[in-house]
């Protein structure tokens with residue numbers, strides 16, 4: 548049997564980092580996906596290996612199931628309906644299994660992904676041989692939520708292989724999970740994100756699971772129905788960074804300056820709330836589309852200023868801000884910052900010529916630009932053929 552799953556990446560319109568400290572954030576899924584295929588060997592195959600193939604990265608990992616079992620069977624796996632946090636002690640045991648794979652130094656960031664994989668696989672499936680193949684449209688470590696899309700798509704494929712999950716396995720094409728299965732899936736993916744991020748807010752896995760545009764605060768989400776066109780230019784500075792280190796840096800700064808940082812987080816909370824109100828408010832209302840766009844641009848600039856206060860901007864992001872400002876366009880970083888991606892609002896009345904000019908100038912700086920569709924469906928699975 549083969550189960551395929553795909554989960555989208557995301558952009559954060561407002562509230563990254565502050566959301567880890569209890570502020571509101573607004574995020575939308577984008578139409579770039581991570582894909583997972585899960586295949587169990589037939590009973591006649593004499594195969595004792597669990598294989599993880601990271602196709603884009605040209606990396607093949609393989610573990611003997613007997614070896615994994617010797618390391619982890621004391622945990623009582625599998626426990627698919629009880630999402631559980633991987634303890635530090637178990638992370639260390641899994642790290643030994645990951646280290647044995649000799650990941651090249653240049654790709655060492657993938658070790659946290661491999662650790663999350665082993666935790667999710669053994670917790671949900673147990674000690675069974677299989678081959679898991681992963682591919683992704685998303686740049687890794689660029690702020691577009693590749694870590695969450697990886698955890699969500701993997702969990703979707705794993706849960707999809709269980710009989711306890713309510714899905715029509717004869718359906719041809721992509722299928723969505725029911726509400727209660729999605730809730731379970733999201734909780735497991737959050738446990739995977741904890742292994743990769745250290746202290747995630749849960750925003751990224753939630754938007755990748757449920758899709759749409761969401762307002763999120765302290766683990767609770769509300770879907771936002773947008774009443775205006777939202778076109779964003781995404782610029783990838785290609786400056787690599789690691790969310791875990793950036794999130795830890797903000798927490799350290801907030802321990803050094805608790806009062807000042809709490810005011811920063813409160814300001815971000817207000818920005819996210821105002822931003823979601825503007826997006827949702829009916830048009831024509833008291834504000835025209837152009838006026839709404841101007842307010843969004845101002846809020847994005849204010850949010851970017853506060854991200855600078857948190858210490859997560861970067862010279863490459865400042866270059867994007869300066870370049871887009873020349874065309875009177877507002878930008879902010881998206882995701883953890885420290886490089887990675889920036890968002891630029893493209894107002895409805897902006898001419899195609901200006902979009903072309905700004906894109907060319909950003910690309911001349913060595914950056915990569917794209918316009919993604921935002922706010923679509925979340926995670927999906929597939930058992931049959933895909934047309």
Ligand SMILES: Nc1ncnc2c1ncn2[C@@H]1O[C@H](COP(=O)(O)OP(=O)(O)O)[C@@H](O)[C@H]1O
Nearest residue numbers: 656657660687688689690691692693694697790
């Ligand atoms: N397709 C993938 N395969 C394996 N690991 C992945 C994949 N996508 C993401 N990861 C893991 O997530 C990490 C990147 O996550 P993170 O630093 O949070 O950045 P972002 O989520 O913005 O892309 C990678 O270094 C890797 O460990």
Ligand SMILES: C[C@@](O)(CCOP(=O)(O)O)CC(=O)O
Nearest residue numbers: 563564690692747748882883
């Ligand atoms: C910085 C943060 O708000 C978002 C991180 O997103 P990403 O991993 O950079 O795509 C962290 C979080 O919410 O868990």
Ligand SMILES: [Mg+2]
Nearest residue numbers: 692694695790
């Ligand atoms: Mg991430």
